Amino acid sequence: MTTRRLRLDNTVIVLFALIGVIIIGAVLVSTVGRNFFSDGNIRDILTGMSVLGFVAIGQTLVILCASLDLSVPYVVSLSSLIAAETMQGRQENILWAVILTLLVAAAIGLANGVIVAGLKVNGFIATLGVGLIIKGYLATEYKGTAGSVPWEFQLVGASGLGPVPISTIIMVGLAVLVALFLRKTRTGHHMFAVGGNPAVSRLSGLRTWQPVVVAHVMCSVMAALAGLLLASRLGVGSPTVGSQGGYDLLSIAAVVLGGTLLLGGRGSIWGTIGGVAIFAVLDNVMSVMQVNPFLKDVVRGIVIVAAVAIYTGRAIERRRARFSKDASGSAGTPPVDAEVAR
Amino acid sequence: MNERSIGQSLSRAGLTLVRPRGAVFLLLLVLLVWITVLNPSFAEPGQLMxxxxxxxxxxxxxxxxxxxxxxxxxxxSMGSLVTAQVVIAGNLIGQDDSRSIPVLGFMLLFGALIGLINGLVTTLLRVPSFIVTLGMMLALLGGILFWTGGAATGNPADGFRQIGRGGIRDVPIIDFLPWSALLLAVILAAAIWFSRRPFGKSLIAVGDNVTMARYAGVRVWWVKTSAFILSSLSATVAGVLLVGYAGVHPSVGRGYEFIAITAVVLGGVVLGGGRGWVVAAAAGAFALEALFTLLNFAGVPSTMRDAIQGGIIILAVAYSATTFRARRRRGPLETSPAMGKRPDPTLDPVSPALQDREPAGQRTDNGGI
Known part of the structure; x- marks a missing residue:
């Protein structure tokens, strides 16, 4: 019960932050004589959310398990290429191309998971290594964009219901599914357990490798969906589309911004979506106000740190209350709890 | 020294080489020999320099x-800081040799300031350092590109560039002693000295178990902040060397943070802290560059470098992780009688001591980020 209230609280804080950002953004945008809430602008923001949203949902799962996935940008690029090359601009290839892309991504995720959980390689290094391997493959095999995507598939990235793009609807739908997965299934619960404390989970009889592997597979599949979406928007596959987007670090930042602990074990999908939305609103406001693109990065960097600084203060306060009430945390609390107990 | 102790120390050295702590030296040796076989002139002192x-x-x-x-x-944030320092040197020194010293001083101050900010935000505001330095990386790079308008400016005066490209000529045997090699030797010596002082010990203690370190009276915030300042200063020095060696360009230093982390991890330093040796970290950097050199000589296309680097670091860390496990059996947990699993005294003679030293669950292989 406590956990549920805590998780709700985290998400509520992110929601307030998002509302704050939207209000400030709307005021700033109106000072240059534009309407923040116009259909076009809302569509821009939601479109900006969807790609990072896919990646960040997967990243949330991995971070919940106290791992990381730095290979996502290369999975994104690889997926866009596999999809575009398999489709060859023909409508009848769409289904097969999507299945093949997802299968390849799942295999990469499986490799990540096995290296992390089986070989006990730190997630940072394992996924950095796998990412480098894919990057090397991409750089060797492809000199530029390749393949082509049929018109029907391009519609996925281009069309929308009113101001809401289809891609964002799919993203939110998947977020609902993953949130249900975390809340209702055994593996979902085990992800929190293993991320929170692998030692205690093992003593409780969990197979600690299983949730980690599942999380990595799901993360790579989510990244592949992001790649499919980008292929649909670009009309071709591109070997650099993922690394240009900086999806590895941005997705981690969005997850942490959404209140998920980088140490694992605490967090929520909706917080992550909130974090992604904050980024999207920020980007949109800066674009509308024609901020220098280099200055955008400065603002983005400062916002990430400042938001997490405000946020961690609160989150740690909550955790402290919980652990003193339980009075059982002394044996197995992860380092951060101990740090707070000072 | 009698014969037996020589034999003992030799065997101990041999054992160290196969342990994670020393494996990087073995790797480096293998790579260097391999390069020499492919290209014998590599072993000449001048080439080595x-x-x-x-x-x-x-x-x-x-x-x-x-x-x-x-x-x-x-x-x-190291990569961005290297870029920032390179661009600062190019812009502020220009062609005026007399500005070299004051600008060098300014760069060191700037580096220290960045480290101080990273450290204080991490320790006092309790933001995970991953996020703090990620934000710093974005902000620094964006700031420096905004300042220069995104275009590279001219190289600084040649006097300043000599630090990175020049050296003492006509030295016997090695012919040419680059300043950067001297600087590296000095910094490595200083780093070893730091690690042996109480500062180095408390650094490892903090990384291993922050609570215990605090109870033992370590000023955690200051120790960690000092580490960040040292790292930013080292990025500054690397920037100064790279200005000379590679010139001024906004892409100089890109990816250095990951190369540095890879090198450190190759050196057997455990991510998450508490275990590692600075000399092995430096050797990791040498092994990584030797690997690149080898791939170059072997005619592997440069695009495949990344892939091979990726494979090597996974293997290296997997090796050290599994060896650690075999040696410690994850000490405290699996040897505890409550586990119901039979402890294996033959495999693990050290575990009871470890059990006393580390409380259960404080350290795990994956959870340290």
Missing amino acids: RFIQRVAPVAIVAIGQYFVIVSGEFDL
Whole structure:
């Protein structure tokens, strides 16, 4: 019960932050004589959310398990290429191309998971290594964009219901599914357990490798969906589309911004979506106000740190209350709890 | 020294080479021999000095990153800081040699300031260092590109560039002693000295178990902040060397944070802190560059470098992780009688001591980020 209230609280804080950002953004945008809430602008923001949203949902799962996935940008690029090359601009290839892309991504995720959980390689290094391997493959095999995507598939990235793009609807739908997965299934619960404390989970009889592997597979599949979406928007596959987007670090930042602990074990999908939305609103406001693109990065960097600084203060306060009430945390609390107990 | 003790120390050295702590030296040795077989002129002292000159910036950055990683944190801002310093040197010194010294002083101050900010935000505001330095990485790079308008400016005066490209000529045997090799030697010596002082010990203690370190009277915030300052200063020095070696360009230094982390991890330093040796971290940088050199000589296309680098670091860390496990059996947990699993005294003679030293669940292989 406590956990549920805590998780709700985290998400509520992110929601307030998002509302704050939207209000400030709307005021700033109106000072240059534009309407923040116009259909076009809302569509821009939601479109900006969807790609990072896919990646960040997967990243949330991995971070919940106290791992990381730095290979996502290369999975994104690889997926866009596999999809575009398999489709060859023909409508009848769409289904097969999507299945093949997802299968390849799942295999990469499986490799990540096995290296992390089986070989006990730190997630940072394992996924950095796998990412480098894919990057090397991409750089060797492809000199530029390749393949082509049929018109029907391009519609996925281009069309929308009113101001809401289809891609964002799919993203939110998947977020609902993953949130249900975390809340209702055994593996979902085990992800929190293993991320929170692998030692205690093992003593409780969990197979600690299983949730980690599942999380990595799901993360790579989510990244592949992001790649499919980008292929649909670009009309071709591109070997650099993922690394240009900086999806590895941005997705981690969005997850942490959404209140998920980088140490694992605490967090929520909706917080992550909130974090992604904050980024999207920020980007949109800066674009509308024609901020220098280099200055955008400065603002983005400062916002990430400042938001997490405000946020961690609160989150740690909550955790402290919980652990003193339980009075059982002394044996197995992860380092951060101990740090707070000072 | 009698014969037996020589034999003992030899066997001990041999054992160290196969352990994670020393494996990087074995790897380095193998790579260097391999390169020499492919290209015998590599073993000439002059060529070796050139090699050291090329590795020096990477090794210095790795030494700086070592301090941060061993204290249980990350520094992702190093690459951007290297770029920033390179651009600062190019813009502020220009063609005026007399400005070299004041600008050098300013760069060191700027580096220290960045480290101080990273450290204080991490320790006092309790933001994970991954996020702090990620934000710093974005902000620094964006700021420096905004300042220059995104275009590279001219190289600074030649006098300043001599630090990175020049050296003492006509030295016996090695012919040419680059300044950067000397600088690397000095920094490595200083780093070893730091690690042996109480500061180095408390750094490892903080990385291993922050609570225990605090109870033992370590000023955690200051120790960690110092580590960040050291790492930023090392990035500054690497920037100074790279200005001379590579010139001024906004892409100089890109990816250095990951190269540094890779080198440190190759050196057997455990991500999450508490275990590692600074000399091995520097050797990791050498091994990584030797690997690149080898791939170059072997005619492997440069695009495949990344893939091979990726494979090597996974293997290296998997090796050290599984060896650690075999030796410790994850000590406290699996040997505890409550586990119901039979402890294996033959495999694990040290575990009871470890059990006393580390409370259960404080350290795990994956959870340290």
